[in-house]
Amino acid sequence: xxxxxxLAIDFGTSNTAxxxxxDGAIHRLAVEDGQPTLPTAVFFPADEGPMxxxxxxxxxxxxxxxxxxxxxxxxxxxxxxxxxxxLISGRRRSVAxxxxxFLQHIRQSAxxxxxxxxxxxxxxxxxxFHSADPAKDAQAEVDLRHCYHAAGFEEVSFLAEPEAAALAxxxxxxxxHIRLIVDIGGxxxxxxxxxxxAARTAVLASHGxxxxxxxxxxxxxxxxxxxxxxxxxxxxxxxxxxxxxVPTAPFIDLATWAKIPFLYTPATRRMAADMLRLSxxxxxxxRFAQVLDLELGHDIAFAVEAGKISxxxxxxxxxxxxxxxxxGLALPVTASGIETALSDHQAQINQAVRDTLAxxxxxxxxxxxxxxxxxxxxxxxxxxxxxxxxxxxxxACSDVFTAVVDGLALATGPSDKLVRAx
Numbered sequence: 001x002x003x004x005x006x007l008a009i010d011f012g013t014s015n016t017a018x019x020x021x022x023d024g025a026i027h028r029l030a031v032e033d034g035q036p037t038l039p040t041a042v043f044f045p046a047d048e049g050p051m052x053x054x055x056x057x058x059x060x061x062x063x064x065x066x067x068x069x070x071x072x073x074x075x076x077x078x079x080x081x082x083x084x085x086x087l088i089s090g091r092r093r094s095v096a097x098x099x100x101x102f103l104q105h106i107r108q109s110a111x112x113x114x115x116x117x118x119x120x121x122x123x124x125x126x127x128x129f130h131s132a133d134p135a136k137d138a139q140a141e142v143d144l145r146h147c148y149h150a151a152g153f154e155e156v157s158f159l160a161e162p163e164a165a166a167l168a169x170x171x172x173x174x175x176x177h178i179r180l181i182v183d184i185g186g187x188x189x190x191x192x193x194x195x196x197x198a199a200r201t202a203v204l205a206s207h208g209x210x211x212x213x214x215x216x217x218x219x220x221x222x223x224x225x226x227x228x229x230x231x232x233x234x235x236x237x238x239x240x241x242x243x244x245x246v247p248t249a250p251f252i253d254l255a256t257w258a259k260i261p262f263l264y265t266p267a268t269r270r271m272a273a274d275m276l277r278l279s280x281x282x283x284x285x286x287r288f289a290q291v292l293d294l295e296l297g298h299d300i301a302f303a304v305e306a307g308k309i310s311x312x313x314x315x316x317x318x319x320x321x322x323x324x325x326x327x328g329l330a331l332p333v334t335a336s337g338i339e340t341a342l343s344d345h346q347a348q349i350n351q352a353v354r355d356t357l358a359x360x361x362x363x364x365x366x367x368x369x370x371x372x373x374x375x376x377x378x379x380x381x382x383x384x385x386x387x388x389x390x391x392x393x394x395x396a397c398s399d400v401f402t403a404v405v406d407g408l409a410l411a412t413g414p415s416d417k418l419v420r421a422x
Contacts (some may be wrong), residue, residue, distance in 0.1 A: 002177075003414070004018060004119070004120060004236065005021075005047070005116070005118070005120070005146050005242075006020075006081040006118075006120040006121060006122045006155075006412040007020055007107065007110050007118040007120065007121050007122070007153075007158070008020060008021075008121075008122050008405055008408035008409040008411070008412055009103070009106060009121055009122070009123050009124070009405070009406060009408070010123075010124045010161070010164075010404040011040065011099075011103065011106075011123060011124065011144070011403035012040055012074065012124075012185055012186060012187075013040060013072050013073075013074045013075055013076060013103075013185055013186030013187035013188070013212060013213075013214060013335050014039065014040060014071075014072070014185065014186030014187075014213065014214075014217075014345055014375060014377070015037045015038065015039055015040055015186075015401060016031065016037065016038055016039075016040045016102075017029075017031060017038075017401070017402055017404075018031055018106050018109075018110055019036075019038055019402075019404035019405045019406060019408065019409035020110075020114070020409055021409050021410065021412050021413045024026040024259075024413065026168075026406050026409045026410065027234070027409070028402060028405065028406070028409075029109065029110050029113055029114075030113065030224070031054075031106060031109055032054045032055060033055070034333060036401075036402055036405075037401050037402065038054035038055065038297055039055055039057070039071070039283060040059055040071065040072075040073060040074065040102070040186075040227065041054060041069065041071040042057050042069070042070050042071075042073070042098055042101075042348065043056070043057035043058075043060040043065070043068070043069050043070075044067050044068045044069055044070075044088050044089035044090060044093075044104060044111070045062060045065060045066065045067040045089060046065075046067045046068075047066070047067075048068035048089050048090040048091075048162045049089075049263055049308075051089075051101060053102060053105055056067060059238065059301075061298055061299070061302075062299075062302075064089065064394070065304055065377075067077075068088045068089060068295075068366075069091060069259050069261070069263060069295075069298045070095075070098065071258075071301075072187065072214050072257035072258040073095055073098060073099050073102065073184065073258070073259050073417045074099075074186075074187055075138075075187045075214065075257070076095045076097075076258050077128050077129055077140035077141075077143045077144050077305075078130050078136040078137060078138075078139040078140030078143060078292070080138075081095065081252065081262070082094065082095045082096045082143055083095075083096055084149075086261070086262070088134075088261075089139060095189055096143065096146070096147060096150075097150075098145075098196035099147045100147045100150040100151045101151075101281070102174040102273075103147055103148055103151035103153075104150075104151040104152060104366065106151075107121075107151055107153065110289050112317075117149050118153070119153060119154040119155065120153065120154070120155040120156075120157075121148055121155070121156050121157070122156075122158075122159060122300035122408050122411060122412050123144065123148065123156060123157070123159075123165055123408075124158070124159060124160075124161040124404050124405070124408055125141060125156050125158045125159070125160060125161065126160070126161055126185070126187070126188035126190050126208050126210075127143065127160045127161075127162065127188075127191075127206045127207060128188070128206025128208040128209070128210065129141065129188070129191075129210065130210050131188075131208055131209045131210045131211075132210065137166065141158060142170035144158075145158075157193050159407075159408060159411055159418075160190065160206050161183055161185070161190055161193065161373075161404045162181040162182075162183040162190040162192035162208075162373065162404075163181075163190060163192050163206060163407070163418065164204060164403075164404045164405075164406075164407030164408045164410075164411060165181045165183055165192070165371060165373045165403040165404050165406075165407050166179060166181050166192050166194040166196070166201050166203070166371070166407065166418075167201055167406075167410045167417060167418055168399065168403045168404070168406035168407035168410060169181065169196075169369075169396070169403065169407075170196050170201050170213045170417075171196075171198075171258065172198050172258070172270075173198070174196040174197050174198060174199055175198075176195055176196075176197055176198075176363055176371065177196050177368045178193065178194070178195055178204075178366050178367050178368050178369075179194050179196055179369045179371055179373070179388060180193050180195070180353070180356070180357070180367045180369070180370045180386075181193075181194070181370075181371050181373060181385055182353065182370060182371070182372050182373065182377060182382065182391070183373040183377070183404070184212060184213070184349070184372075184373075184375075184376040184377040184379075185211055185212045185213065185373075185374040185375070185376065185381055186211050186212050186213045186214050186374075186375065187210070187213075187214055187378070188209065188210055188211065189208065189209045189211045189212055189348075189349055189352060190206070190207070190208040190358040190378075191206065191207045191208065191210075191352055191353055192205070192206045192207075192356070193205050193206075193357060193359075193362050195206055195421065197316065198364060199398060199417075199419055200416060200418070200419055201315045201417060201418050201419070202419050202420070202421040203215075203419070203420050204360035204361070204362060204421050205356050205357075205359035205360035205362075206356070207352055207355055207356040207359060208352075209349070209352050211345055211349070212374075212376055213305075213336070213374075213375060213376035214257045214258070214399065216254070216345060216347065216376065216379075217255070217257065217301060217304050217307060217308060218252070218255045218257075218316070219302050219307050219341050219342055219345065220254045220307070220308055220333075220341055220342075220347070221254075221301070221304045222251065222252065222306065223341045224253045224304070224320060224331055224333060224341075225300060225303075225304060225320060225322065225331065226251040226254070226255060226282055227284070228287065228322070228325075228329075228331070229251065229254070229287045229288040229291065230246055230251075230281055230284040230285035230287070230288045231246065231251040232245075232246070232274070233246055233278065233279065233280060233281035233285065234246070234279075234281070235275060235278040235279055235285055236278045236279075236280065237276065237278075243280065243314070245400065246275055246279075246285070250263065250268065250272075250288075250294065251288075252298070252363070254288075254297050254398075255301075255304075256277075257298075257301055258299055260285045260297035260301065261296060261297075263292060264292065264295050264297075268292060269289070269292050269293065272285070272288055272289040272292050275288075275289075275290060276289050279354070287326070288326050290325065291325070294420040296324050298323065299324040300322065300324070300325075303320050303321050303322060303324070306318055306320075306321070307319060307320035307321070307331070307333045308333075308338060308379075309360045311334055311335045311338050312333075312338060312339075312378075312379040312380050313339075313378065313379075313380070313383065314380075317332070318333050318334070318408055319333060320333055335380065339381050346381055346385065349382070349385060350385050350388075350389065353385070353386065353389050354389065357389075363387050364390045364391075364392075365391070365392050367390040367392070367393040368375060368391045368392075368393060368394065369393055369394045369395075369396055370386045370390055370394070370395050371388070371396045371397070371403070372397035372400060373397075373399075373400055373403045374396065374400055374401075375400060375401065377397060377400055378397065378400060383395065383397075
């Protein structure tokens with residue numbers, strides 16, 4: 001192997017993968033227990049033991065181990081929260097330092113498996129980290145680059161994730177085929193239109209939204225779960241007559257993967273206790289206080305995610321299991337109910353697909369294949385949307401979790417495989 005070979009890393013909101021190119025072939029690294037992906041999650045034990053990563057972090061949470069769980073780290077890039085230092089497992093740490101430690105783990109794992117050092121990385125990135133804020137979008141790449149450098153990589157390059165997936169989708173028999181890549185990940189939705197032949201992939205247009213599976217989870221949680229914790233209830237005034245609505249912000253944060261750890265503060269717990277004292281719905285707000293005291297926010301988030309997946313992939317009698325709050329507490333959910341809740345997001349994705357095709361000057365009927373990438377692309381509403389927009393296209397979704405890292409590995413090879421049309 002070449003000593004200056006680049007390591008391809010797909011650092012995702014929900015999952016992470018790494019790969020390299022060996023003799024022209026993709027070699028996915030076993031980043032966890034022989035598997036090509038691992039959850040982008042960490043856990044810091046309360047006894048100040050070493051940080052747990054991936055499935056070990058999730059297992060620690062599920063088993064009720066004392067400590068701090070964190071997920072959706074990528075969502076904080078570009079935000080000032082990234083550099084805020086919080087007391088976690090006996091030390092003040094920032095999310096930037098935690099991302100650095102995670103990337104260092106990936107680099108060291110790759111070096112152990114291959115027996116060679118990696119000083120260069122080709123990292124995926126969404127088309128837009130922050131689609132509504134160009135300054136935060138630019139800062140997010142700066143932040144991620146700094147994390148890679150701090151993790152031991154001397155040279156870091158970036159490639160848009162759907163463009164990498166397009167490289168992986170190339171086939172030897174392609175003769176000017178138009179492909180649309182629809183990458184619905186945990187934190188962003190990305191779209192690329194390419195023209196492919198056997199020799200190269202020409203990018204016609206790329207587009208992105210800061211919208212993904214964690215946003216879907218937040219909407220579902222706010223609609224289905226948070227009312228059972230007191231959202232929408234009222235408080236008695238401490239002085240005078242009349243009632244006040246409970247503030248919505250802490251419930252929105254509790255429904256947001258990346259913000260859950262920042263709720264576990266004395267100030268937030270005092271606020272919850274004050275609300276409970278004045279509550280007209282003490283049973284519900286008592287649950288909210290319980291979640292903060294016992295740090296159950298991620299347990300609820302996983303329950304919402306599981307209910308969403310069950311409902312949108314055809315499982316029988318899907319529920320959001322909240323037995324962590326009360327024995328037997330389970331909220332029935334349906335695919336139609338979830339899709340109604342997500343109708344605004346669905347419309348945004350539909351429009352983004354149409355905008356990408358328009359930027360590429362490609363008619364929907366000219367798309368030969370739509371390649372679905374990212375775990376959230378498996379939701380039935382995504383399949384239905386793309387079929388409605390591109391009725392003549394074949395739909396492919398065989399490598400939703402590894403297409404990006406496969407394409408990144410290919411992109412570390414000959415530079416003429418991916419070109420910009422124009």
